Amino acid sequence: MSALSALLVFLISFMIVAVFFKMPVSFALGTSSLLVLAYGGLSLTPVPQFAFSGLDSFALLAIPFYIFAGVLMEYSGISKMLIDWVKSFVGRVRGATGVITICACMAFGVLTGSAMATISAIGKMMSPEMDKEGYPRSYTSALLAATCFLGILIPPSVPGIMYALASGAKISEVWMSTIGPAFIFAAGYFIINYVRIGRHQTKPEKLEIHFADHAKEIGRSTIYAIPALLMPIIIYGSIYGGICTVTEAGAVSCVYGIIYFFALKLIDRSRIKITFWKCCAIAGASTATIGLLNAFSAVAGKVMTLAGISNFLSNLITENIASKAGFLLMINLLFLFMGTFMDINATILIMTPLLLPVAQTYGITPVHFGAILIVNMCVGFLTPPFAVGIFVSTKIANSTFGETVREAVPFMGVGLIAIIVTTLCPGYVDFFIHLFS
Secondary structure, three states: OHHHHHHOOOOOOOHHHHHOOOOOOOHHHHHHHOOOHHHHHHHHHHHHHHHHHOOOOOOOHHHHHHHHHHHHHOOOHHHHHHHHHHHHOOOOOOHHHHHHHHHEEEEEEEHHHOOHHHHHHHHHHHHHHHHHHHOHHHHHHHHHHHHHOOHHHHOOOOOHHHHHHOOOOOOOHHHHHHHHHHHHHHHHHHHHHHHOOOHHHOOOOOOOOHHHHHHHHHHHHHHHHHHHHHHHHHHHHHHOOOOOOOOHHHHHHHHHHHHHHHHHHHHHHHHOOHHHHHHHHHHHHHHHHHHHHHHHHHHHHHHHHHHOHHHHHHHHHHHHHHOOOHHHHHHHHHHHHHOOOOOOOHHHHHHHHHHHHHHHHOOOHHHHHHHHHHHHHHOOOOOOOHHHHHHHHHHHOOOOHHHHHHHHHHHHHHHHHHHHHHOOOOOHHHHHHHHOO
């Protein structure tokens, strides 16, 4: 069995199983791996061992902890706290509602680490407000789709953990590598929001508000938002203060989430519309999905090594792409394309073992490679034809796909700028890593 034929069997069977039979990505990976082994006449006996090795990791425990903590905070009404807190700072600038939406999505994403949870929780609250203030529904939809993934770029981030596990890099360094690109996205979105909406709004009437009164308002909203703000403080403080590991910080945040959930339920039962066991079920389902993905991607990785696919791709790329610039262009186009239709975690687990060794031959560090991969996948989340973020946001904002795509073009432009800076300026990426190391 040649490496090329094994690669073709893997890719074709994966596409058939995943697309035509609509099988989950994890099972499609497992099925394709078994077919490659059978095609090459190799033994199927080690497959369970390969799958177990994909789950046998202490760092992997961080994922269920952060998912569970995120679910508890998502259903505890923190979205209103965060929106009121941000509003106290920027409530009187032109285009303030759009700015609040951007900042709230960043803050909420930090707590949940989920793009879908962010677009749902913040979108449902901010969409009616933007509608009242005359924001076009298509713009509201595009803004929600563009901001929902910012929480993936700001730690704690499940895709960051997945990449660290796949590459062997430190989780904390992978997390910090995407903070710089997140600031580029946010700054670009603020500018777009002002040009598209803010400059057309009438200037708010001047009110004689003393600094002390404004400070009191900010203080009140900050006190109200303390339960939400404590979560990232606990996580970052314990990790970067050297108190505990990333996994242990996840466990601590989980305990905090449970305490907060039950305390709020005792104080005001009406604010929580879901039972604790339902939260457990939601978190368990998400964890199981990621666990299966890890197990079967480990099988796929071992099979690719046994079949010689990894070495074949490495030689193919190095023989045909002579420069580092050419390789960077290739992986950016590849990851951006995959981001339009592939799940980010699946892409990380499939592509990292294949392309990271090649990237290292060009002098690209694992952390820089991870930042490029994750930023591209986030932009793909907003990019047609299979823009998942746009599909969800159009339902929330009652817009159409075509109108939303037109409004999303400037946001895609910001995404391309973020990709270029992340790719060509590794020093900018490293700055945030060294800042907290």
